[in-house]
Structure formats: C-alpha cells, structure tokens
Amino acid sequence: MLRKSTFTVLHERYGQAALLFVALLVYSATGYMYFEFSDNPDLNWADAFWWSIVTMTTVGYGDFFPSTFGGRWFVGMPTMVLGIGLLGYILSLIATFMLESKSLELKGMKTIHCADHVVICEFGSESELLKLIGEIQQDQQTCNSDIVIIDDSIDELPASMQVAKVHFVRGDSAQEAVLHRANIGEAHAVIIQSSTHRGSDDRNLKIALAVKSYSPSVFLIAECENPENVRFLRQAKCDSVLCVSTLSEQMLVQELLSPGVGGVISQLTSNTQGKQFYIVDMPGKYENYRAARKANSSAGRVPVGIHRNGDSSLLPEDDFAIESGDQLILIASHRPV
Numbered sequence: 001m002l003r004k005s006t007f008t009v010l011h012e013r014y015g016q017a018a019l020l021f022v023a024l025l026v027y028s029a030t031g032y033m034y035f036e037f038s039d040n041p042d043l044n045w046a047d048a049f050w051w052s053i054v055t056m057t058t059v060g061y062g063d064f065f066p067s068t069f070g071g072r073w074f075v076g077m078p079t080m081v082l083g084i085g086l087l088g089y090i091l092s093l094i095a096t097f098m099l100e101s102k103s104l105e106l107k108g109m110k111t112i113h114c115a116d117h118v119v120i121c122e123f124g125s126e127s128e129l130l131k132l133i134g135e136i137q138q139d140q141q142t143c144n145s146d147i148v149i150i151d152d153s154i155d156e157l158p159a160s161m162q163v164a165k166v167h168f169v170r171g172d173s174a175q176e177a178v179l180h181r182a183n184i185g186e187a188h189a190v191i192i193q194s195s196t197h198r199g200s201d202d203r204n205l206k207i208a209l210a211v212k213s214y215s216p217s218v219f220l221i222a223e224c225e226n227p228e229n230v231r232f233l234r235q236a237k238c239d240s241v242l243c244v245s246t247l248s249e250q251m252l253v254q255e256l257l258s259p260g261v262g263g264v265i266s267q268l269t270s271n272t273q274g275k276q277f278y279i280v281d282m283p284g285k286y287e288n289y290r291a292a293r294k295a296n297s298s299a300g301r302v303p304v305g306i307h308r309n310g311d312s313s314l315l316p317e318d319d320f321a322i323e324s325g326d327q328l329i330l331i332a333s334h335r336p337v
Contacts, residue, residue, distance in 0.1 A: 028052035031075035056083030108170030114146040115186035121173035123151035138271035189219040201229040208236040290318035305329040
C-alpha cells in the first residue's frame with residue numbers, strides 16, 4: 001500500500017479542521033440566537049456569529065454574552081471548550097505546514113516559481129560558489145535576481161547559502177523534470193560550472209544540450225576544462241564558453257612578463273572591488289570609434305574597444321567604422337545605465 005505524503009495528510013486535516021470550524025460556528029450562532037433572542041429582541045445573526053467567533057478564539061470582548069441557562073451551558077460552554085481545542089489544532093497544522101515547506105525547500109524538493117533568475121548548475125566548491133553568488137549579487141543588472149542552484153550531490157542547501165533569493169533544486173541538471181522545477185523557461189541566464197569529477201566537460205556538454213533543448217532562448221554560459229572541448233560546447237548552442245585552463249595559462253604568462261597584471265585583471269573582472277570591464281549596447285549612433293570614444297569618455301568611464309558578433313577589437317583605429325549591432329567595451333566603476 002502506498003504511503004500518503006505529508007502534504008496530502010495535511011490537506012486532508014485542513015479540510016477536516018475547516019469542516020469542524022464551520023460546524024461549531026453554525027451551532028454556536030444558531031444556539032445563541034435560539035436561547036438569547038427572546039430576552040434580547042435586538043439581537044441579529046451578525047451579532048450571533050460575532051459572539052461565536054470571539055468566544056471560539058478566546059478573545060472575549062464581553063459586548064455580547066449568553067444570559068440564559070441554556071445559552072450558557074448548552075451553547076456557551078461547548079463553544080469555549082471545543083473552540084480553544086480547535087484553535088490549537090489549527091495552529092499546530094499551520095506550524096507543521098510551515099516547517100514541512102521550509103524543510104522541502106532546503107532539501108531542494110520544491111518547484112521554483114520566481115522569474116528572471118540566474119540558475120547555477122553543479123555545486124562544486126562551497127567557497128567558490130559563495131564567491132560566484134557574491135559577484136552576481138554585486139552587479140546592478142543582477143543584484144535583485146533570485147539565484148537557483150541545481151545539484152544532486154548535496155542533500156540540503158548549506159547554512160551559508162540559506163539567505164533570501166538563493167534557492168536549491170535537488171536533482172540531475174540534465175533531466176527535463178529537474179529543469180522544469182528550476183523554472184528554466186523564465187530564467188535570465190544559466191551558468192554551468194565545472195565539477196571536480198572526472199569527465200566534467202562531457203557532463204557539462206550533456207547539461208548544455210538539455211538546457212538548450214528545454215529553453216532555446218535562455219542565455220547559457222558553460223565552464224570548460226579542456227580547450228579541445230570548447231567547440232563542442234559551442235555546437236551545443238552555448239552563448240559563451242570559458243576555458244579555465246586556457247585563462248589560467250594566459251594569466252601565468254602575463255604575470256611572468258609583467259608582474260602585477262594578475263591584480264589588475266582581478267579588479268577588472270570582479271564586482272566587489274575596483275573598476276570593471278563592461279560590454280554594453282552602443283549608447284547612441286556614431287560614425288566611427290573616435291566619435292563613440294569621445295561621446296562616452298568621462299572621469300569614471302573609459303571606452304577601450306568595440307564588440308562585434310562575438311569578437312572584440314580593443315583600442316581600434318579612430319576611423320574604425322561603427323556598424324549596426326556593435327557594442328561598446330569600456331571600463332567603469334559601475335554598469336552604465
């Protein structure tokens with residue numbers, strides 16, 4: 001025999017409690033009118049139901065009360081005794097529901113209903129994930145976005161991440177049912193992290209195919225360990241692929257040749273310190289790079305290039321022609337509005 005879920009049992013008990021409440025309310029109001037109306041002809045049904053509710057909730061304002069023997073012992077006494085018991089039962093059901101709901105949320109068993117959120121696939125390292133969440137929440141574009149973490153290697157969302165706007169969905173990121181619970185269809189972006197397991201790129205490729213199959217329009221960023229696998233992730237319709245090993249090697253060489261470059265790059269790519277690189281839509285119509293540079297240069301904003309069709313031209317010639325769809329690369333203290 002199948003065992004009923006906790007929420008099914010709670011719903012059944014809610015129905016029973018509601019039925020008992022209505023039955024007691026009708027009995028109390030009807031009995032009050034029956035016994036008290038003859039001594040107080042000014043009473044009406046609104047007064048009777050008001051007295052019933054006030055008595056059942058143990059408030060007892062005293063504006064209405066039974067004065068007859070029948071009203072006190074056959075109506076008032078059962079209403080007081082049963083009312084306080086029923087109230088305690090209902091409150092216990094509410095408390096149980098809240099605890100169960102919170103427990104299911106922390107264990108990643110609930111369906112996410114937020115929209116325009118950022119989904120992170122694969123938990124990875126807790127410290128690195130916390131840093132990633134912090135970076136997302138520091139940018140003006142995503143500071144108010146909910147963050148949803150999908151992973152099947154942890155049983156419960158760590159205490160360090162049990163804060164507002166951070167949610168957890170437990171399951172395989174490559175499964176459609178799990179993506180549905182994470183509400184991928186209404187997400188702002190999806191980030192696929194490289195895990196510590198062997199074959200991480202193959203795993204990420206599988207997730208990327210599942211995400212794009214479920215929601216082709218979502219912006220998808222995938223992390224890659226082997227440079228040879230970048231093309232496969234791009235073929236899987238990833239909008240952006242970052243190869244960790246390639247970036248690391250390039251940074252090591254640049255730090256060797258120009259000590260201090262690492263710190264500069266760290267500031268330019270972090271939302272928590274210094275100034276950052278931004279790629280933004282062209283703020284106006286310009287004929288060439290010179291016009292775009294002069295129009296967008298200020299004390300806190302420095303244009304450094306043009307981004308076109310996925311490729312970047314840093315510090316191009318002044319007569320570099322601006323085309324429709326070009327974006328401006330600049331360094332600024334915050335994301336330009």
